Structure formats: C-alpha cells, structure tokens
Amino acid sequence: MHRGKLTVVGAGPGDVDLITLKGVKALQNADVVLYDALVSNELLEYAPKAEKIFVGKRKGCYSYQQAQINDLIVERATLGLHVVRLKGGDPFVFGRGAEEMEHAAAFGVEVDVVPGISSSLSVPASQNIPVTKRGAAESFWVITGTTKEHKLSNDVALAAKSNATVVILMGMSKLGEIMQLFKKEGREDTPVAIIQNGTTEHEKIGTGTVASMEYKAREQQLSNPAIIVIGEVVHHRQNILDIQHRYQHQEIKLHEKV
Ligand SMILES: C[S@@+](CC[C@H](N)C(=O)[O-])C[C@H]1O[C@@H](n2cnc3c(N)ncnc32)[C@H](O)[C@@H]1O
Incomplete structure (x- = not known):
C-alpha cells in the first residue's frame, strides 16, 4: 500500500522571492497544499493543479486546530498523495513542523522537510x-x-x-x-x-x-x-x-x- 508523502516547506518571511528553489520544486510536485496565514497567496501559483487548503488563523475564517491539521495530512497522504505543508519562515522555528512530521511518520507516511528563511x-x-x-x-x-x-x-x-x-x-x-x-x-x-x-x-x-x-x-x-x-x-x-x-x-x- 502506498502511504504518500508529507513535505514540510518553509515559505520564507513574506517576500515571495525568499522561498528556496527546493521549496518551489516541492510545490510544483504537490497534490495537496496546506498553508498558513503568514504565507503569501502568490506562492500557491507554483502549485496550479494541487488542492489548496487554508489551515491558518485569519479573522472571520474557520480556524483549524492542530489535531485537525495532523489528521488532514495523514488522511490525504494515505490516499497516496504528496502533501506539502507550507509554513511561514522556517518550519522548525516555532513552526510545529517537527510535530506534524512525527505525527505523519507514525502512520507510515514518508516525511521530508525543506528549510525556509526564518523571519x-x-x-x-x-x-x-x-x-x-x-x-x-x-x-x-x-x-x-x-x-x-x-x-x-x-x-x-x-x-x-x-x-x-x-x-x-x-x-x-x-x-x-x-x-x-x-x-x-x-x-x-x-x-x-x-x-x-x-x-x-x-x-x-x-x-x-x-x-x-x-x-x-x-x-x-x-x-x-x-x-x-x-x-x-x-x-x-x-x-x-x-x-x-x-x-x-x-x-x-x-x-x-x-
Ligand atoms: C508562529 S511564528 C512562526 C515563525 C516562522 N516559523 C519563522 O521562522 O519565521 C509567527 C511569528 O513570527 C514572526 N513573524 C513571521 N513573519 C514575520 C514578518 N514577515 N514580519 C514580522 N514578524 C514575522 C511574528 O512574531 C509572528 O507572530
């Protein structure tokens, strides 16, 4: 059974040019992108065919709890899809990137991280x-x-x-x-x-x-x-x-x- 993949990607601090090339390549290969509030919408254009789900906190928007985000990652990845979790700055600097990787790995999902430029x-x-x-x-x-x-x-x-x-x-x-x-x-x-x-x-x-x-x-x-x-x-x-x-x-x- 194919367990899919999670790539946690750092989007950089806000300027769209400050994502890494490796981050862009991951987006181009994504089937699903879960993104946060501090991520520029322009970056989503690198993933035209992917399903895009906003999971951040924004006034007037439904706010996902961390457990729901973890479940969503595992649910999509276990369908055999490549999930990109796009996070502001670097995913390992106050970004919960490590927690999400641990959770997905516990379900047999292949996990990877692309560092980002931290704010x-x-x-x-x-x-x-x-x-x-x-x-x-x-x-x-x-x-x-x-x-x-x-x-x-x-x-x-x-x-x-x-x-x-x-x-x-x-x-x-x-x-x-x-x-x-x-x-x-x-x-x-x-x-x-x-x-x-x-x-x-x-x-x-x-x-x-x-x-x-x-x-x-x-x-x-x-x-x-x-x-x-x-x-x-x-x-x-x-x-x-x-x-x-x-x-x-x-x-x-x-x-x-x-
Ligand atoms: C949850 S932390 C995530 C940090 C992120 N992982 C990083 O490496 O930049 C969010 C906080 O980072 C800071 N931050 C992120 N982007 C910023 C920006 N463009 N300008 C100023 N502060 C920023 C703010 O303090 C914000 O509340």
Missing part, C-alpha cells in the same frame, strides 16, 4: 539589522514571547542578563513585560527595533530604547505579526544611513567644485 533573521536583515556584528554582539537568542501556556518564556529574563542580541517572536502582547525585564538589568538605554510585516509591502518599523519602546510602539500602532529586536546591533541600521548620507553629501560637494 527571526531575515526580518531584522530587511531593515539592515544584523543579529551579530563584530564589537556589538557575539551571539543571539531567538525566543517566543508566548509559550504553550500563553506565558512569556523564562528565557527572556536570562537573555536580558547577556550581551547577546535578543530576537523575540510573538511578543507584542507582552512588550511591557519584556521591557520591564531588561529595565531590571539596568538596560534602559539598550536600543530596540520592532518590525511589523517584514519583507512585505506593508513593512513598518519603529525604533527606540528599552525605556521608550513601549510608548513608541503604541504611538506608531505597531502590532502583529512583528519581531522585537533588542541589542546594540539595532544601531547598525542608523550607521548605514549615516554613512550613505555622508557619502552623498561629499558627492554633492565634489560636484559643486567641478
């Missing part, structure tokens, strides 16, 4: 914020703001004690609590950036410090989906802008002299 690195990068930089940060944490118990991860308090860059996903509803943990460590002046809808046409950024960011986020109406970046590396964005500005200024002066 945790690419969304800061889209704003010229590197997660490591010589002299600014030697390492980085990627932490969820909302654990299974809907609480802030205890790792945030540990990360606040380090010199590392701290990247927090799903943390907007706990922004005050997060900033408080950094204030407790005397980090009021540490730079912070919040990037909403990174790498898409709706991208929006707000910058500040641990002391000011909560107020600024409210003022600029920053909300989900967003990434919070805390650390000296946030300055890099301004450094680049300043260097470009100085260069242009010099060019104008040279031009005036000629």
Whole structure:
C-alpha cells in the first residue's frame, strides 16, 4: 500500500522571492497544499493543479486546530498523495513542523522537510539589522514571547542578563513585560527595533530604547505579526544611513567644485 508523502516547506518571511528553489520544486510536485496565514497567496501559483487548503488563523475564517491539521495530512497522504505543508519562515522555528512530521511518520507516511528563511533573521536583515556584528554582539537568542501556556518564556529574563542580541517572536502582547525585564538589568538605554510585516509591502518599523519602546510602539500602532529586536546591533541600521548620507553629501560637494 502506498502511504504518500508529507513535505514540510518553509515559505520564507513574506517576500515571495525568499522561498528556496527546493521549496518551489516541492510545490510544483504537490497534490495537496496546506498553508498558513503568514504565507503569501502568490506562492500557491507554483502549485496550479494541487488542492489548496487554508489551515491558518485569519479573522472571520474557520480556524483549524492542530489535531485537525495532523489528521488532514495523514488522511490525504494515505490516499497516496504528496502533501506539502507550507509554513511561514522556517518550519522548525516555532513552526510545529517537527510535530506534524512525527505525527505523519507514525502512520507510515514518508516525511521530508525543506528549510525556509526564518523571519527571526531575515526580518531584522530587511531593515539592515544584523543579529551579530563584530564589537556589538557575539551571539543571539531567538525566543517566543508566548509559550504553550500563553506565558512569556523564562528565557527572556536570562537573555536580558547577556550581551547577546535578543530576537523575540510573538511578543507584542507582552512588550511591557519584556521591557520591564531588561529595565531590571539596568538596560534602559539598550536600543530596540520592532518590525511589523517584514519583507512585505506593508513593512513598518519603529525604533527606540528599552525605556521608550513601549510608548513608541503604541504611538506608531505597531502590532502583529512583528519581531522585537533588542541589542546594540539595532544601531547598525542608523550607521548605514549615516554613512550613505555622508557619502552623498561629499558627492554633492565634489560636484559643486567641478
Ligand atoms: C508562529 S511564528 C512562526 C515563525 C516562522 N516559523 C519563522 O521562522 O519565521 C509567527 C511569528 O513570527 C514572526 N513573524 C513571521 N513573519 C514575520 C514578518 N514577515 N514580519 C514580522 N514578524 C514575522 C511574528 O512574531 C509572528 O507572530
């Protein structure tokens, strides 16, 4: 009996060009595509003949529970079909990709994963914020703001004690609590950036410090989906802008002299 196949594919952070070639090939071979809310609909065009099922959470839409998604994967795969589970970013970074693979494998379904470009690195990068930089940060944490118990991860308090860059996903509803943990460590002046809808046409950024960011986020109406970046590396964005500005200024002066 043919048990079908599940390929869990990372769609990248939002910009359709940021999916991998291997991800596109998997979509072209799919019989069924199950996709999430943070996945661009444009990517579905790579799978014109496949059955497409939206299983994400969107206002006004029926919302699938994880168990239902697992059942759907197994049901379609055991018909001998190739199921592609298309997920935002990388499927193994807060993406439940591993859980879905385990579930399908337990039913004899062949499983595979195509890594994706995680929003945790690419969304800061889209704003010229590197997660490591010589002299600014030697390492980085990627932490969820909302654990299974809907609480802030205890790792945030540990990360606040380090010199590392701290990247927090799903943390907007706990922004005050997060900033408080950094204030407790005397980090009021540490730079912070919040990037909403990174790498898409709706991208929006707000910058500040641990002391000011909560107020600024409210003022600029920053909300989900967003990434919070805390650390000296946030300055890099301004450094680049300043260097470009100085260069242009010099060019104008040279031009005036000629
Ligand atoms: C369930 S997690 C999935 C993360 C995903 N697997 C990844 O590697 O990017 C969803 C969270 O990722 C962050 N996120 C994903 N895409 C984003 C984007 N384009 N801009 C800002 N934040 C994003 C937000 O914090 C969002 O709430």
